[in-house]
Amino acid sequence: GQNIDQPTEMTATEGAIVQINCTYQTSGFNGLFWYQQHAGEAPTFLSYNVLDGLEEKGRFSSFLSRSKGYSYLLLKELQMKDSASYLCAVTDSNYQLIWGAGTKLIIKP
Amino acid sequence: EADIYQTPRYLVIGTGKKITLECSQTMGHDKMYWYQQDPGMELHLIHYSYGVNSTEKGDLSSESTVSRIRTEHFPLTLESARPSHTSQYLCASSEGTETGELFFGEGSRLTVL
Numbered sequence: 293g294q295n296i297d298q299p300t301e302m303t304a305t306e307g308a309i310v311q312i313n314c315t316y317q318t319s320g321f322n323g324l325f326w327y328q329q330h331a332g333e334a335p336t337f338l339s340y341n342v343l344d345g346l347e348e349k350g351r352f353s354s355f356l357s358r359s360k361g362y363s364y365l366l367l368k369e370l371q372m373k374d375s376a377s378y379l380c381a382v383t384d385s386n387y388q389l390i391w392g393a394g395t396k397l398i399i400k401p
Numbered sequence: 402e403a404d405i406y407q408t409p410r411y412l413v414i415g416t417g418k419k420i421t422l423e424c425s426q427t428m429g430h431d432k433m434y435w436y437q438q439d440p441g442m443e444l445h446l447i448h449y450s451y452g453v454n455s456t457e458k459g460d461l462s463s464e465s466t467v468s469r470i471r472t473e474h475f476p477l478t479l480e481s482a483r484p485s486h487t488s489q490y491l492c493a494s495s496e497g498t499e500t501g502e503l504f505f506g507e508g509s510r511l512t513v514l
Contacts (some may be wrong), residue, residue: 296443311449334491334505335444379444389503391443 294318296392298380304370312365312378312395320385326354326365327379329394335379338365367397368378375399404428407492407506414482415514417441422509424492433475436491437461444491447466450475471504 296316304310315319316324323342327335341347341356353366367395377394384390405426414420427431431452436444446459450469464486465479475494479486490509495501 300441327503334508335503336505337502340502377441389446391445393441393443396441 294384294390295379296382296390298378298392298395300393301396301398303400304391306366306370306372306401308370309366309368310370310397312367312380312397314365314380314392316361316363316380316382316390316392318382318384318390321358322383322385322387324354324356324363324383325381325389326352326363327381329377329379331376348385370399372396372399372401405488405492405494405504405506406417407509409509410507411510411512413512413514416481416483418482418513420479420511422479422481422490422492422511424475424477424506425473426475426494426504426506427473428494428504429472430494430496430504431472432495432501434493434495435459435465435467435468435475435477436493437463438489438491438508440489447490448477481512484513487513 293377305314328338339354346355352367356363362382377396379394380392382390408423434449435447443474445461447461447463450456456467491512492506493503494505
């Protein structure tokens with residue numbers, strides 16, 4: 293079956309750095325997305341990786357290793373507004389999106 | 402900012418009622434999706450459409466139906482609501498490319514008593 297694993301919850305301190313991991317097992321691979329979802333709101337797009345390596349976008353970076361079926365989202369200089377769930381999603385061989393359950397990130401002052 | 406709208410945002414209804422959740426987008430996107438999401442859980446694809454007069458069922462078994470008569474409009478209908486349908490319903494759209502990001506509406510939170 294197809295599966296995406298992420299930690300359920302993580303806690304970090306304002307101003308610090310946090311890394312959220314995602315491992316996947318899917319039938320084929322055509323890209324990996326990270327979305328941010330604040331409580332009670334809809335997901336919003338953060339990043340897309342299809343080739344191995346690091347993609348940097350401001351305070352957020354996303355890394356992909358296709359051979360290991362692994363990605364991480366790196367958040368730097370954490371702010372209170374970064375408290376949210378972070379969803380990892382993989383596009384399979386049929387270009388269907390497979391979603392993880394999300395990682396709830398709690399930022400403490 | 403995404404131009405995709407859902408109504409109603411919140412709905413409380415009784416068992417057996419027929420309801421339609423509306424979704425409209427003004428971005429001209431060909432692909433549209435309906436997801437169901439319970440708190441702390443992953444998104445489950447209910448229906449999707451790749452263009453006018455094209456609709457497909459997703460992975461989640463559902464008693465709902467959709468239609469795509471116009472590019473911008475993708476309504477979801479529950480013929481007979483049940484308490485098990487209580488959930489958040491998210492509509493999304495994307496461009497025609499396989500790698501296009503999804504733009505989500507603000508969601509419709511449904512409670513069936």
